Amino acid sequence: MDSTLVKKRLSRFPGILNGEPKSSHWLKFTGTPAKKMRFKLNSQSKTAGVIIKIAYPDAVSKNIVKNGKIIEFNQWDEKIHMYGPVKGDFCGENRYIGVKNIFEFYIDTTCELRIQGRDAIQSLVRMEWTMNQFFADGGTTMFVDRIAASLGIHASTIKMVSVYEGSLVINYDISTDPNDSTSNLAAIQDRQVAAYATGAMNLGAPILDVTVKVSTSTGNADDVPT
Numbered sequence: 001m002d003s004t005l006v007k008k009r010l011s012r013f014p015g016i017l018n019g020e021p022k023s024s025h026w027l028k029f030t031g032t033p034a035k036k037m038r039f040k041l042n043s044q045s046k047t048a049g050v051i052i053k054i055a056y057p058d059a060v061s062k063n064i065v066k067n068g069k070i071i072e073f074n075q076w077d078e079k080i081h082m083y084g085p086v087k088g089d090f091c092g093e094n095r096y097i098g099v100k101n102i103f104e105f106y107i108d109t110t111c112e113l114r115i116q117g118r119d120a121i122q123s124l125v126r127m128e129w130t131m132n133q134f135f136a137d138g139g140t141t142m143f144v145d146r147i148a149a150s151l152g153i154h155a156s157t158i159k160m161v162s163v164y165e166g167s168l169v170i171n172y173d174i175s176t177d178p179n180d181s182t183s184n185l186a187a188i189q190d191r192q193v194a195a196y197a198t199g200a201m202n203l204g205a206p207i208l209d210v211t212v213k214v215s216t217s218t219g220n221a222d223d224v225p226t
Contacts, residue, residue, distance in 0.1 A: 019048030022088035049108030061120040098162020117217035129168040129205040
């Protein structure tokens with residue numbers, strides 16, 4: 001039987017843009033953005049560096065990876081109710097803008113960056129609370145601590161996505177603890193579903209609605225009953 005060797009080649013899409021330091025550019029796709037992408041900026045100017053913005057059609061769980069290490073989002077800013085803006089302080093600086101589903105990052109000629117999916121439990125909870133009441137009660141810091149305490153997980157595994165009115169809606173992701181080999185996303189998912197179903201999740205205000213999805217680095221998010 002004849003065997004056929006199938007060669008796979010990664011698609012490459014070179015482009016030309018204005019590399020003026022810390023300039024901002026949108027990267028738009030005619031279809032669904034690829035699950036994994038690699039970026040490299042080449043320029044004759046050593047000061048070239050750009051902020052790239054990608055609008056996704058729905059909520060995503062993505063990471064920027066540089067030299068094999070994940071670069072976390074900028075610090076959450078309680079004043080603007082989202083992660084702090086990308087200023088171009090270093091190659092790989094990034095943030096995710098919830099609700100609008102915009103992922104943005106800074107790249108210069110000093111590094112190569114990759115965007116890849118992240119295994120995470122994507123959760124949305126709506127509570128009978130106002131924005132003022134929420135932030136007066138400790139805001140996102142207290143919210144993360146309450147989630148962590150209710151599920152018995154480390155606060156560092158909980159990532160805020162967005163906070164907005166209606167009454168109060170909070171999007172957050174839960175991932176596994178890289179420092180804990182026993183950390184299991186499926187087990188955390190089961191505990192969270194059970195906690196919401198039995199009323200054991202204490203978030204500081206009455207819970208009106210919950211939606212949970214499990215997103216994997218190799219596939220789309222799947223709904224989880226709550």
